[in-house]
Amino acid sequence: MASSDKSFALRRLHSLLGVIPLGVFLIQHLVINHFAVAGPESFNKASDFMWNLPFKIALETLVIYLPILFHAIYGIFIAFTAKNNVQRYSTFRNWMFLLQRVTGVIAFIFIAVHVWQTRVQAALGHHVNYDMMADLFSNPITLILYVIGIVSVIFHFANGLWSFAVSWGITQSQKSQNAMAYVSLLVFIVVTFIGLRALFAFV
Numbered sequence: 001m002a003s004s005d006k007s008f009a010l011r012r013l014h015s016l017l018g019v020i021p022l023g024v025f026l027i028q029h030l031v032i033n034h035f036a037v038a039g040p041e042s043f044n045k046a047s048d049f050m051w052n053l054p055f056k057i058a059l060e061t062l063v064i065y066l067p068i069l070f071h072a073i074y075g076i077f078i079a080f081t082a083k084n085n086v087q088r089y090s091t092f093r094n095w096m097f098l099l100q101r102v103t104g105v106i107a108f109i110f111i112a113v114h115v116w117q118t119r120v121q122a123a124l125g126h127h128v129n130y131d132m133m134a135d136l137f138s139n140p141i142t143l144i145l146y147v148i149g150i151v152s153v154i155f156h157f158a159n160g161l162w163s164f165a166v167s168w169g170i171t172q173s174q175k176s177q178n179a180m181a182y183v184s185l186l187v188f189i190v191v192t193f194i195g196l197r198a199l200f201a202f203v
Contacts, residue, residue, distance in 0.1 A: 010074060011078075011167060012167050014075060014078070015167040015168070016168070019161065019164050021064070022071060023160075023161075025063065026153065026191075030194050032047065032050055033198035034194055036133070036202055051128070072104075072111075076104070096159055100159050100163070103152040103159075107152050110149030117136060143199075143203065147196065147199065150195045150199060151196075155192075158185070158188035159184055161180070161183065166180075
């Protein structure tokens, strides 16, 4: 396989994994967290249900950890090697290109910290429940950093939908790409609302 063909294939795989399974997992994760809006008992039941899923470790490894490692590592490579294409795309699209790379780096750091504060702590014997999360967010600095992290992750996903549609030939015309930009914006607004509402339910 030629170098350009290999790069194209890797970029398409990178884009695909950002939507399936990672995008699907992101929405599912935020929806589970959103149960906190209904109170501690509701969140704890939802959290315990996810924790007690059969084959959980295998599912997490195949659906979350391996895809996110590839997506993150290759994404960081793109972030530090790619250049804005001012001849092909508008100034707006170049800003989106830049923000996609910046939020990707923020998302990588945020997810690593979040995994340490939740999944790793659970593996060490701590019970991840409403009280644990409420205690975590009682620190205003942590709360602010989580707002930045959540918004960055959601923007990265929503804006990535536009790139995914282009990479996979779903939106080839300028009109369809413009329409996809509005779809991405709508996804960003809706999912951000869910994510931040869930976050502040712990405060």
